[in-house]
Amino acid sequence: xxxxxxxxHFPFCRRACFYCHFFKKKFKPDPVxxxxxxxxxxxxxxxxxxxxxxxxxxxxxxxxxLNAGQVSGLLEGAARSFSVDGKSEITMEAxxxxxxxxxxxxxxxxxxxxxxIGAQSFHDRDLRFLRRTHDxxxxxxxxxxxDAAGFTNISIDLIIGLxxxxxRSMELNFRMVExxxxxxxxLYILENVPRSEDGERDARLYxxxxxxxxxxxxxxxxxSNFCRPGRASRHNLKYWRMEPYVGHGPSxxxxxxxxxxxxxxxxxxxxxxxxxxxxxxxxxxxxxPGKRRIITGLRLLEGIPSPAFAAFPSATxxxxxxxxxxxxxxxxxxxxxxxxxxxxxxxxxx
Ligand code: SF4
Numbered sequence: 001x002x003x004x005x006x007x008x009h010f011p012f013c014r015r016a017c018f019y020c021h022f023f024k025k026k027f028k029p030d031p032v033x034x035x036x037x038x039x040x041x042x043x044x045x046x047x048x049x050x051x052x053x054x055x056x057x058x059x060x061x062x063x064x065x066l067n068a069g070q071v072s073g074l075l076e077g078a079a080r081s082f083s084v085d086g087k088s089e090i091t092m093e094a095x096x097x098x099x100x101x102x103x104x105x106x107x108x109x110x111x112x113x114x115x116x117i118g119a120q121s122f123h124d125r126d127l128r129f130l131r132r133t134h135d136x137x138x139x140x141x142x143x144x145x146x147d148a149a150g151f152t153n154i155s156i157d158l159i160i161g162l163x164x165x166x167x168r169s170m171e172l173n174f175r176m177v178e179x180x181x182x183x184x185x186x187l188y189i190l191e192n193v194p195r196s197e198d199g200e201r202d203a204r205l206y207x208x209x210x211x212x213x214x215x216x217x218x219x220x221x222x223x224s225n226f227c228r229p230g231r232a233s234r235h236n237l238k239y240w241r242m243e244p245y246v247g248h249g250p251s252x253x254x255x256x257x258x259x260x261x262x263x264x265x266x267x268x269x270x271x272x273x274x275x276x277x278x279x280x281x282x283x284x285x286x287x288x289p290g291k292r293r294i295i296t297g298l299r300l301l302e303g304i305p306s307p308a309f310a311a312f313p314s315a316t317x318x319x320x321x322x323x324x325x326x327x328x329x330x331x332x333x334x335x336x337x338x339x340x341x342x343x344x345x346x347x348x349x350x
Pocket of ligand 1: 012013014015016017020021022024060061062095118
């Protein structure tokens with residue numbers, strides 16, 4: 001069996017961003033301490049020392065509000081319950097305004113070896129539109145501090161399609177990527193951000209951004225993700241390749257033994273289940289494995305092995321004929337120029 005990933009959802013933020021749909025609550029010390037206790041108890045409930053894990057991802061929420069001792073506590077809990085490889089990729093999401101050099105050094109010492117920094121843009125105008133609490137200078141400073149603390153695997157999140165953006169301002173964002181040299185860039189077109197124009201503009205900006213990243217020798221490997229050679233997110237690849245992952249924390253999802261699960265997106269219900277010794281899961285729709293394979297796998301530019309399409313001969317033949325799917329060696333994939341039509345393409349298989 002492939003090695004599993006372990007996801008930990010830390011559901012607290014200083015304040016809620018209007019465009020964000022992740023489960024989160026306002027950061028306050030007492031509920032945070034209680035939630036961390038519950039997450040560690042959940043790890044005990046899900047304990048499986050036979051499960052080999054080679055990636056841990058602490059997401060949220062804003063896990064960079066945690067101190068290094070709290071992060072160590074979570075990683076130690078994980079190591080007690082699962083067989084976590086010493087060479088695991090251990091990622092933590094971080095907001096630029098939370099990062100300080102001392103914290104970054106302590107996080108490295110605690111075992112975190114990959115950061116995903118939510119820069120979003122290197123233009124103050126965009127950041128003000130998003131009502132972020134950091135500015136562009138702070139995003140650059142956060143990256144430089146992470147670099148100085150010894151992080152060699154840093155991903156940057158950028159948002160595209162904002163009404164404040166122009167082709168020129170986007171280009172300057174990528175000049176900043178060129179200067180900072182992150183190992184990975186995630187490029188998001190957010191669905192619930194108001195726009196001044198239609199989807200065509202988003203597509204124009206997306207393809208401009210894609211080309212800028214390709215020119216900087218990034219590899220486009222998933223709809224929203226670009227990496228330097230060998231720096232694809234080991235953890236996120238598990239989602240798209242239907243490999244097992246164990247989710248912990250309120251609202252976290254997991255995929256184990258070929259079945260999807262999701263935890264309650266509610267702090268009290270989550271905590272009550274854990275205190276009662278029960279897994280805090282809610283009912284989840286189980287997708288047909290064949291469909292799930294296509295829905296998740298086609299997000300990858302490498303595509304998926306062609307036998308996965310055997311159950312859909314006419315849809316596959318039509319999409320291949322019309323150029324919405326292409327053969328890539330033994331795989332079938334969505335060509336990059338059609339990748340923003342992925343949802344429409346998936347509609348043929350659902
Ligand atoms: S900081 Fe991140 S997780 Fe928190 S509300 Fe904003 S976008 Fe969502």
